[in-house]
Structure formats: structure tokens, C-alpha cells
Amino acid sequence: MKFSLPIFDVKNLYFIVDNQEILSNVSFEIFAQDYIAIIGPNGGGKTTLIRILLGLEKETKGEVRIFGKRIKDFKEWHKIGYVPQRASHVDASFPATTEDVVKMGRTSKRKLFSKESDEDRIRVEDAMRKMDVYHLKDKMIGTLSGGQRQRVMCARALASRPEILILDEPNTGVDVSSQQRFYELLRELNTKEKITIVFITHDIGVIADDIARLFTINQKAVICNNPKEALSCEEMSELYGIDAHLLHNHKHEH
Amino acid sequence: MLEIFEYEFMQRAFLAGMIIAVLASISGTFIVLRRYSMISETLAHSALVGVAVGLVAGYNPLWMAVIMAVISAWLIEYLRYSFALYSDAVLAIFLSGSLAIAVIIVSLGGAFNNSLFSYLFGSILAVSDEDLITIFTFGIVCLSVLLIFAKEFYFIAYDEEVAKTSGIKVRLLNFLLVSIVAIIIALSIRVVGSLLIGALMVIPTVSALQYRQGFVKTLLISLFFAIFSVASGMTLSFYMSLPSGATIVLSVLVIFIISLVANRR
Ligand SMILES: Nc1ncnc2c1ncn2[C@@H]1O[C@H](COP(=O)(O)OP(=O)(O)OP(=O)(O)O)[C@@H](O)[C@H]1O
Numbered sequence: 001m002k003f004s005l006p007i008f009d010v011k012n013l014y015f016i017v018d019n020q021e022i023l024s025n026v027s028f029e030i031f032a033q034d035y036i037a038i039i040g041p042n043g044g045g046k047t048t049l050i051r052i053l054l055g056l057e058k059e060t061k062g063e064v065r066i067f068g069k070r071i072k073d074f075k076e077w078h079k080i081g082y083v084p085q086r087a088s089h090v091d092a093s094f095p096a097t098t099e100d101v102v103k104m105g106r107t108s109k110r111k112l113f114s115k116e117s118d119e120d121r122i123r124v125e126d127a128m129r130k131m132d133v134y135h136l137k138d139k140m141i142g143t144l145s146g147g148q149r150q151r152v153m154c155a156r157a158l159a160s161r162p163e164i165l166i167l168d169e170p171n172t173g174v175d176v177s178s179q180q181r182f183y184e185l186l187r188e189l190n191t192k193e194k195i196t197i198v199f200i201t202h203d204i205g206v207i208a209d210d211i212a213r214l215f216t217i218n219q220k221a222v223i224c225n226n227p228k229e230a231l232s233c234e235e236m237s238e239l240y241g242i243d244a245h246l247l248h249n250h251k252h253e254h
Numbered sequence: 255m256l257e258i259f260e261y262e263f264m265q266r267a268f269l270a271g272m273i274i275a276v277l278a279s280i281s282g283t284f285i286v287l288r289r290y291s292m293i294s295e296t297l298a299h300s301a302l303v304g305v306a307v308g309l310v311a312g313y314n315p316l317w318m319a320v321i322m323a324v325i326s327a328w329l330i331e332y333l334r335y336s337f338a339l340y341s342d343a344v345l346a347i348f349l350s351g352s353l354a355i356a357v358i359i360v361s362l363g364g365a366f367n368n369s370l371f372s373y374l375f376g377s378i379l380a381v382s383d384e385d386l387i388t389i390f391t392f393g394i395v396c397l398s399v400l401l402i403f404a405k406e407f408y409f410i411a412y413d414e415e416v417a418k419t420s421g422i423k424v425r426l427l428n429f430l431l432v433s434i435v436a437i438i439i440a441l442s443i444r445v446v447g448s449l450l451i452g453a454l455m456v457i458p459t460v461s462a463l464q465y466r467q468g469f470v471k472t473l474l475i476s477l478f479f480a481i482f483s484v485a486s487g488m489t490l491s492f493y494m495s496l497p498s499g500a501t502i503v504l505s506v507l508v509i510f511i512i513s514l515v516a517n518r519r
């Protein structure tokens with residue numbers, strides 16, 4: 001696996017604002033079919049890191065490559081699905097049904113002047129079914145629950161058939177059983193659809209058994225290739241700012 | 255009712271009005287959803303600078319209005335992006351700035367007259383053949399762009415950043431949208447008037463939103479409201495000799511109130 005081209009290749013990345021290092025010398029690679037959780041304290045730089053990967057923020061120093069290309073030369077954005085932090089907070093009166101929102105995911109795949117194709121329709125329906133929101137397709141997005149909306153946002157990201165799905169705290173404000181189901185869906189996408197998954201979360205307890213790799217981000221990054229060990233490793237607890245054994249124990253509380 | 259079409263000026267005004275209604279409601283939907291309604295008000299005042307230049311220097315005021323509104327739109331977008339200024343503050347600055355410049359030009363040129371009044375509040379008598387051709391030509395171009403990029407504009411309105419990360423050229427399209435809005439506003443000042451066009455852009459969409467429908471239906475409802483209020487406003491203007499902009503805005507306000515009450519939760 002390591003011989004294939006990484007999806008993301010980050011080398012010595014720095015993000016500095018007003019002389020303050022938000023991210024400091026971060027390096028890692030993300031390969032196809034990875035299943036990665038990113039954790040870290042509030043303000044640790046997780047969202048910033050992801051925004052840099054997506055070209056929404058410009059790195060101060062270092063190198064970021066997507067599918068081997070520099071961000072400014074990268075064109076195949078449909079390969080990347082993104083669900084931002086607080087994506088489920090939508091304006092209640094925005095005129096969009098679930099289907100309207102999921103269709104947005106096809107926008108950039110569309111050729112100019114062309115109407116909706118059969119493929120578009122199939123992909124939209126497929127994405128809605130995978131995220132289990134098909135029964136909500138004619139409902140207004142503003143009337144859905146937080147957890148339902150979150151799944152709609154994921155369905156939109158899936159509609160372009162991405163190779164990698166990046167989710168920023170997809171489960172804030174979602175009850176535990178819905179969370180569990182959501183992670184099962186993600187896991188399925190990873191194993192059955194071979195989609196690479198990267199997500200930020202604060203509740204590793206829920207998913208610790210599943211994830212393949214764990215990134216801990218607090219200005220610096222620690223990459224643990226064996227998350228079960230990672231939860232008790234010294235280096236990580238230092239970064240997180242608390243005793244990692246607590247995290248470990250936290251996991252068994254669920 | 256049909257007697258009003260016996261007059262050629264009314265035929266011209268009606269045609270122009272229908273084109274404006276279609277353009278204003280569709281483009282208005284996108285700017286309302288982007289929470290950018292105030293730009294219509296601001297650009298209308300910038301268009302007034304063009305009218306002032308046109309009246310004083312003897313150029314076609316409609317053309318000058320288009321040019322000034324577009325320049326102003328570009329400046330506003332440039333300032334927003336390059337200096338990260340608050341959008342509403344930039345809009346406020348441009349609104350009063352434009353009005354000040356327009357008033358000075360008109361005062362110095364001694365052009366305070368009835369013709370200026372018609373540009374402020376609209377007039378069904380004012381649409382010439384030449385105006386109609388200008389409105390039609392620009393109108394076709396604007397409508398095409400709006401329809402071609404409707405899905406992109408909609409996505410950007412919903413979530414600009416996700417649109418960007420899915421490969422949509424957000425910045426370019428934002429420039430395109432404000433340019434089109436600028437042109438549409440400038441075209442509208444003949445029939446609706448620069449002080450009243452903002453209402454025709456915003457209120458049909460806001461009324462349509464009350465019905466809580468999906469994108470396409472909302473767009474169609476808003477379109478219907480705009481066409482209906484322009485038609486009834488013009489008829490009213492004809493029979494009561496009132497400025498057409500005012501009667502159109504009054505009609506659309508009635509629709510708004512009905513929509514609000516009918517959909518009260
Ligand atoms: N463009 C920017 N300008 C100034 N400060 C920034 C910028 N981007 C990020 N920061 C700062 O970087 C820090 C990290 O923010 P970030 O949103 O990445 O944290 P996070 O790890 O996602 O936190 P949370 O868990 O609360 O979501 C914050 O202190 C934030 O204020």
C-alpha cells in the first residue's frame with residue numbers, strides 16, 4: 001500500500017498567524033482506504049489543518065500535495081467530499097429539500113449547458129440511500145433533525161462519488177445511538193465502497209475499536225498507526241494536555 | 255383592460271416590464287439567499303450616477319447607468335475580498351457615496367427636472383424603442399447566464415466553502431452574479447425607478463420563501479409574483495397616472511403581506 005501514490009502528502013507544514021504557530025511542522029501521508037480519526041483539544045488546529053488540505057486556507061510554509069499535485073494545480077475536486085464543522089446549522093427558511101441539497105453534490109460534475117443526466121439521478125438517489133435519508137427526500141432541510149441533516153450533508157458529499165470523505169466533527173449534537181449508527185455507515189463506506197475516511201471528533205470512545213489510524217493535533221501532530229496503543233501513549237497525552245489514560249478509560253464507559 | 259394596449263408606449267412599457275420582472279425575480283432569488291439583498295439598493299444608487307452623467311453630458315442615460323452600476327459592483331466585490339471589509343458597511347458607503355456624486359453632477363449640470371424624477375420612481379411613458387432594444391438585448395444575455403449557472407449560484411448561496419471545495423469557481427461566479435445584478439438594476443430604472451427597484455428584486459423572493467418549497471418551486475413562485483405585480487402595477491399606473499415604480503412596489507407589498515399572513519405558523 002505504501003508504494004501507491006498517497007491521496008494527501010503533507011510535509012513540514014506550518015500555519016502561522018500573527019507570529020503564532022497554529023500548526024507547527026506537521027507531516028503525514030494519507031493513503032487510499034485509510035480510516036483516520038483526528039482528535040485534539042479545542043483550538044488545537046484540527047479544522048485549520050483540514051481547511052489547508054482543501055485549499056480553503058493557505059499554508060505559511062511546507063508542502064501539501066493532493067493526489068500528487070500542488071493544491072493550485074489540482075482540478076479533480078469531485079474526488080474529495082467535505083462535510084464542514086457545523087454543516088448541519090442551516091437557515092431554517094432556505095428553500096431546499098433534502099434532494100435539492102444532495103443534488104448540489106453533482107453540480108461540479110455537470111457539463112455546462114447539459115441538463116440533469118441519468119447518472120446524476122442515479123448517484124443522487126444512491127447517495128441518499130447509503131446515508132439512509134431517501135425517505136426524507138422531499139422534506140425541507142430546515143425541518144430535519146440535527147442528526148438527519150448531518151447525514152444529508154454526507155449524502156451530498158457522496159453524490160460526486162468521492163474517493164475520500166473528510167468530515168469535521170460530524171456528530172456534534174447527535175445522540176449516542178445515532179452516532180453509533182453513523183459510524184457504522186462510515187465504516188461500511190470504507191470497507192465496501194473503498195472510500196477513504198478522515199474525520200475529526202471529540203468522542204474517540206465511540207469509534208476507537210474501528211479506526212485504522214489516529215492523528216492527534218495540538219499545534220504539533222502525533223500520528224499513531226495503532227490507535228489502541230495510542231490511547232495510552234505518553235506523547236499523545238502530552239499533546240492533548242490531559243492524561244491519556246483518561247481517554248482510554250472513557251472508551252469503556254460507552 | 256385591453257384598451258391600455260392600444261397605446262404604443264404601453265406596449266413598450268409592458269414588454270420592458272415583463273423582461274425586468276423575469277430578470278429581477280430570478281437574480282433576486284440568488285442574492286436574497288446569499289443574504290446580500292442590500293446590494294440591489296446600493297447598485298441602484300450607483301446606476302443613478304450613470305443617469306446623472308447621461309443627462310448632463312448628453313449620453314444615453316440607460317447605457318451610462320449600466321456602465322456605472324457594473325463598475326460599482328466590481329469595486330464593491332474587490333473591496334470585500336481584498337480588504338476583508340464587512341459587506342454591509344461597504345454597501346452603505348457605496349450607497350451614500352453614489353447618491354452624493356449623482357446629486358452633485360445633476361446640480362452642477364442643472365438637470366433637476368421631470369426626466370430625473372422618472373429615473374427615480376419609474377415611468378410607463380418613458381420607455382423608448384431604443385430603450386426596449388437595450389433592455390431586450392442585455393436581458394437575453396443576463397437571463398442566459400442566470401439559467402446556465404443557476405445550480406452553481408444556488409450551491410454557492412447554500413454553502414460557499416463546500417461549493418469551493420467541490421471545484422466550483424466561487425470567486426469568478428460571485429463577480430459574474432453581481433455584474434448581472436448590476437446590469438439588471440440599471441435596465442430596470444426606466445420602468446421601476448432607481449429608488450424602488452430594490453423592492454422588486456427582493457420582495458418576490460421573500461414572499462415566495464414563505465411558502466417553504468424547494469428550490470425550483472420557490473424560483474417559479476417568485477417569478478410569478480414579480481410578473482403579476484409588474485402587470486398590476488403598470489395597469490394601476492396607467493389608470494391613476496402614478497409613477498409605475500411606486501404602483502409596482504405597492505402591488506408586490508400586497509403580495510408579500512398576503513403571503514406572510516397565509517403562511518403564518
Ligand atoms: N485565519 C485565521 N486567522 C487567525 N486565527 C486563526 C485562523 N485560522 C485558525 N486560527 C486559530 O487557530 C486555532 C485553531 O483553530 P481550529 O479551528 O483549527 O481548532 P480546532 O482544533 O478545529 O478546534 P475545535 O475543536 O474547537 O473545532 C484557533 O485558535 C483559531 O483562532
Ligand SMILES: [Mg+2]
Pocket residue numbers: 046047048085168
Ligand atoms: Mg474545529
